[in-house]
Amino acid sequence: MRAARIHQFGPPEVIVVEDVTRPVPAAGELLVRVVAAGVGPWDALIREGKSKVSPPPRLTLGSDLAGAVEAAGPEVTEFKKGDVVYGVTNPQFCGACAEYAITRAKMVARKPHGLSEIEAASIPVVAVTAWQMLFEYAHAEPGQRVMILGAAGNVGAYAVQLAANAALHVTAIVSAKDMDYVRKLGAESVVDSERGEFEDSVPAVDIVIDTVGGETRQRSYAALKAGGTLASVVSTDFAPPRADVRSVFFYVDVSNERLKIISELFDQGKLLPQVGTVLPLEEVRMAHRMLAGAPHERGKIVLDLARSD
Ligand SMILES: NC(=O)c1ccc[n+]([C@@H]2O[C@H](COP(=O)([O-])OP(=O)(O)OC[C@H]3O[C@@H](n4cnc5c(N)ncnc54)[C@H](OP(=O)(O)O)[C@@H]3O)[C@@H](O)[C@H]2O)c1
Numbered sequence: 001m002r003a004a005r006i007h008q009f010g011p012p013e014v015i016v017v018e019d020v021t022r023p024v025p026a027a028g029e030l031l032v033r034v035v036a037a038g039v040g041p042w043d044a045l046i047r048e049g050k051s052k053v054s055p056p057p058r059l060t061l062g063s064d065l066a067g068a069v070e071a072a073g074p075e076v077t078e079f080k081k082g083d084v085v086y087g088v089t090n091p092q093f094c095g096a097c098a099e100y101a102i103t104r105a106k107m108v109a110r111k112p113h114g115l116s117e118i119e120a121a122s123i124p125v126v127a128v129t130a131w132q133m134l135f136e137y138a139h140a141e142p143g144q145r146v147m148i149l150g151a152a153g154n155v156g157a158y159a160v161q162l163a164a165n166a167a168l169h170v171t172a173i174v175s176a177k178d179m180d181y182v183r184k185l186g187a188e189s190v191v192d193s194e195r196g197e198f199e200d201s202v203p204a205v206d207i208v209i210d211t212v213g214g215e216t217r218q219r220s221y222a223a224l225k226a227g228g229t230l231a232s233v234v235s236t237d238f239a240p241p242r243a244d245v246r247s248v249f250f251y252v253d254v255s256n257e258r259l260k261i262i263s264e265l266f267d268q269g270k271l272l273p274q275v276g277t278v279l280p281l282e283e284v285r286m287a288h289r290m291l292a293g294a295p296h297e298r299g300k301i302v303l304d305l306a307r308s309d
Helices: 040-049 117-121 124-137 154-164 176-185 214-221 256-267 280-289
Strands: 002-006 017-018 029-039 064-072 084-088 100-106 109-110 144-147 169-174 191-192 204-211 224-230 248-250 275-280 300-303
Touching: 002 280, 017 280, 029 117, 029 248, 029 280, 040 280, 064 100, 064 117, 084 100, 084 117, 084 124, 084 256, 109 214, 109 256, 117 275, 117 300, 124 154, 124 204, 124 224, 124 256, 144 154, 144 214, 154 169, 154 176, 154 204, 169 176, 176 191, 204 214, 214 224, 280 300
Parallel strands: 144 169, 144 204, 169 191, 204 224, 224 248, 275 300
Antiparallel strands: 002 017, 029 064, 029 100, 029 300, 064 084, 084 109
């Protein structure tokens, strides 16, 4: 089977699409015939050797996927051959960009009914991250105010939709080109991040959702109410400038239970998938160049395993 792999850390050019042996599922695992695989910033960190959770090369890239169960390993009771699932491969975020992938059965769920596999593969890591930030780490409640840094990004767009659905008041911090986009997703107020002192022009918030880091995150503390929470998924190495607020960092835990909650919201029409550029597996290097800034459509980059150009 074909797989997008690295034999050493480095730039997108280290990625090779090569033939490897089809894996066999062990206990608690599924072999999935991959129809589509998502590509996200953490894949670039793995390729560059900067991930704290992935193994050393040789490895197959990719974690988000959607496809059909080809075989279930021992002790798997919830899925059988032919079920169409979406989710992630494993806690090391590796192995999805291939014609067949092994997933932990506990890290996938049945694909939402109304979505294609391309749409479904765009969802797991970013939607579950946004869910966990808001409701598990920041304990968001209806009526609270939340500021979302990077609200037009893939995690941010779900954070806006999930927060608006839960009757939170959303302030989105985005660059000027994305202001209309996040209003349509449900943001009540929108601030241009490139305008100076954005933190002074917004009402005080209960929660900051950080998908950007750096100076933007440090400045956002000025808008946080005493007792408020800043939830970040960007980097652990930051020093909160205030002692009267809570700061949390975490790695996403994509689970069957959380995916079922997300699926239900899609089934109810309360979430919309945000698919950007779709490429065949052979263009995986281009997908990684896009992560580094090469032009691409807004939304999630997805590899279409059924297409070969
Ligand atoms: N810890 C975890 O488990 C976990 C899970 C998921 C994601 N993450 C991390 O979370 C981050 C976001 O992921 P993603 O998939 O959402 O990335 P993404 O789709 O690239 O989104 C990032 C967004 O931030 C915007 N942005 C950059 N600088 C900004 C600024 N100063 N002010 C406002 N917006 C700004 C970007 O806008 P432009 O396009 O205009 O630059 C883009 O819309 C990444 O670092 C990723 O690795 C971590």
